[in-house]
Amino acid sequence: MKAVIINGSPKAQDSASELIAAYLQARLAQAADCSVCHAARYSRDEIMRAFTGCNALIFVFPLYVDGIPSHLLRLLDEIQNSVADVASGAAVYCVVNNGFYEAHQNAVALELMGNFCVRSGLRWGQGLGVGAGGMIAAAPIGRGPLKNLGKALDALAENIRNNKTADNLFVKPNFPKFLYNAAAHMSFRAQARKYGLKTKQLYDKPRQ
Amino acid sequence: MSGALILHDLQQSEAEQFLPKDTAKYSLFAAAPAVRHCMGCFRCWFKTPGRCVIDDRAADFVALMSKHEELIFLSRLVFGGLSPDIKAVLDRSIGFVLPFFRKLNAETHHVPRFDISPLYKYIFYGPEITDREKETAKKLAVANALNLGSGRCFVSFFSSSREGMEALT
Numbered sequence: 009m010k011a012v013i014i015n016g017s018p019k020a021q022d023s024a025s026e027l028i029a030a031y032l033q034a035r036l037a038q039a040a041d042c043s044v045c046h047a048a049r050y051s052r053d054e055i056m057r058a059f060t061g062c063n064a065l066i067f068v069f070p071l072y073v074d075g076i077p078s079h080l081l082r083l084l085d086e087i088q089n090s091v092a093d094v095a096s097g098a099a100v101y102c103v104v105n106n107g108f109y110e111a112h113q114n115a116v117a118l119e120l121m122g123n124f125c126v127r128s129g130l131r132w133g134q135g136l137g138v139g140a141g142g143m144i145a146a147a148p149i150g151r152g153p154l155k156n157l158g159k160a161l162d163a164l165a166e167n168i169r170n171n172k173t174a175d176n177l178f179v180k181p182n183f184p185k186f187l188y189n190a191a192a193h194m195s196f197r198a199q200a201r202k203y204g205l206k207t208k209q210l211y212d213k214p215r216q
Numbered sequence: 217m218s219g220a221l222i223l224h225d226l227q228q229s230e231a232e233q234f235l236p237k238d239t240a241k242y243s244l245f246a247a248a249p250a251v252r253h254c255m256g257c258f259r260c261w262f263k264t265p266g267r268c269v270i271d272d273r274a275a276d277f278v279a280l281m282s283k284h285e286e287l288i289f290l291s292r293l294v295f296g297g298l299s300p301d302i303k304a305v306l307d308r309s310i311g312f313v314l315p316f317f318r319k320l321n322a323e324t325h326h327v328p329r330f331d332i333s334p335l336y337k338y339i340f341y342g343p344e345i346t347d348r349e350k351e352t353a354k355k356l357a358v359a360n361a362l363n364l365g366s367g368r369c370f371v372s373f374f375s376s377s378r379e380g381m382e383a384l385t
């Protein structure tokens with residue numbers, strides 16, 4: 009089988025999406041010809057070429073303003089009428105990760121992707137919502153705080169290999185919300201320091 | 217702070233013809249031609265708070281938002297959500313809220329940067345909008361309004377941009 013993973017994070021590197029994409033690619037490597045395309049770096053034509061003959065299209069992206077990042081949305085909008093011609097019968101799988109702890113905040117983005125499938129005539133495979141995205145770089149996927157994420161991605165990879173449709177899954181992190189929120193706030197202060205700002209200055213109002 | 221800010225994705229000729237010209241009541245912001253997309257660097261939170269570091273016209277959008285009590289999205293409906301042009305402006309505008317978290321309806325959301333709680337109006341247009349897409353759009357508006365510091369939103373659908381604009385005034 010042939011599958012393509014689209015990394016829909018606009019970050020050039022070190023994104024949670026990149027880690028998830030790499031994990032999935034490794035899980036699929038034996039059974040499938042599976043490549044990863046970084047949507048922000050590939051042209052629409054290159055991506056359509058990569059999609060040609062695929063059985064599975066896998067979109068891995070961050071939640072942006074409760075939806076799909078604009079560069080990926082633009083791609084989907086542009087290919088909705090032609091993608092089924094090059095990948096007829098392909099199933100679409102999605103992994104959306106977000107910055108807040110609650111995985112279910114990704115539900116609307118999965119619905120948007122489901123509507124893309126209907127418009128483009130592709131088949132919906134399965135969606136995964138992953139909360140607490142800030143933790144994904146903190147440990148190897150499948151271990152400790154990311155144990156449930158590993159399990160969910162393994163199940164997803166299994167469904168992709170078997171060309172199966174399954175219910176959407178929302179991954180519960182293996183650490184409590186208060187801990188995640190405390191770590192997030194610590195990282196905010198650290199990032200401000202990196203740019204020479206005091207925490208107080210993060211509240212500044214921009215001038216026009 | 218007064219009036220409504222209209223973020224729209226119309227072509228210039230159409231906008232000039234149909235959008236309200238009462239500048240005391242409405243400010244306009246054209247999402248087309250497309251602005252550059254967000255790079256995910258968060259420098260609008262940590263380096264230049266409230267302003268995107270990509271130096272094009274979208275960088276001023278947060279400051280503009282803060283001066284209005286109503287924000288109107290006039291957008292082609294795409295998969296039950298905003299169009300790519302509108303979304304590009306919005307992704308560049310998360311500096312409208314602070315990085316810090318707060319709890320609302322048992323969920324995490326951001327603390328507002330400004331002391332305002334705008335009304336968000338979504339005017340979606342497009343031929344052959346499906347019921348399923350309408351349902352998605354309503355959920356999206358509720359989620360956006362919460363994350364953008366206000367519980368108030370209003371969603372409507374029209375078969376053409378022109379009808380949507382006429383409903384505005």
Ligand SMILES: Cc1cc2nc3c(=O)[nH]c(=O)nc-3n(C[C@H](O)[C@H](O)[C@H](O)COP(=O)(O)O)c2cc1C
Binds near residue numbers: 024075107308310363
């Ligand atoms: C423009 C922008 C908008 C975002 N909107 C949301 C949001 O609506 N809800 C949320 O939980 N996280 C939001 N986030 C946080 C990202 O989803 C989170 O940082 C994610 O882990 C990034 O994934 P990546 O590293 O794969 O790009 C947003 C981030 C950016 C840059």
